[in-house]
Amino acid sequence: MLNILYFARLREDLNTDQEQFDLPEDVTTTDQLRDLLMNRGERWQNALSTEGLLVAINQDVCDWNTPLTGNEEVAFFPPVTGG
């Protein structure tokens, strides 16, 4: 089961902070997961097109071609602004 988290502007725009589902077999990378989510409609398309969007697998920021097995915690979030 994939656990997906959304933070900050994304959480607000998507009106959700977390969801879980089984990764479809044909989705094997972070980029493909983003495409899958963007296919849900305009709201998802816009939110996941955010400039500088970051993706983390198991709490490590990673590239968009990182492989997924389907048992990860995946987080999407905008560029960070702490400090």
Next chain:
Amino acid sequence: MSVSKQTHIHVQTEDFDLNIEYAALRKDCPAIGAITTFTGLMRDFNSNGHSASESHSANEYDSVTTLTLEHYPGMTEKVLSDIVEQARARWELVGVRIVHRIGEMQPSDQIVFVGVSSAHRGDAFAACEFIMDFLKTQAPFWKKEKTTEGERWVDAKTSDDDSADRWL
């Protein structure tokens, strides 16, 4: 003599006390010759870079009244620990303390504390700045400003990336 190289990382809603943080860095370690501390405060600047208090006609600008900070629990602590380990690999450090607040804050409130102790001031100065530069660009915190004109998420600054890139 054994030197205890302690790292403390706290993400909390409560305010922090500079004296307590400083005392903790200084405690029980005569090998320390220098302590550098940094405190980040909330200012009333809006995202356009104007300060309401600087401006003679404050009405021109919407000043920030409240800041709300959120983070990614777990990843934040992991990223901050990694940053401290990188700093320890570059400089000779004894204690490192990081406190970052989350939740609602008002202008002049303390947001973040970084304190570093070392045998030498050069290491303490450099490591403190290094930790802050990477905290700003890598730790998963996000700020939302409430202004007289409404709410907005703060945009990341390229100048912060430039500051972190200096160390590479």
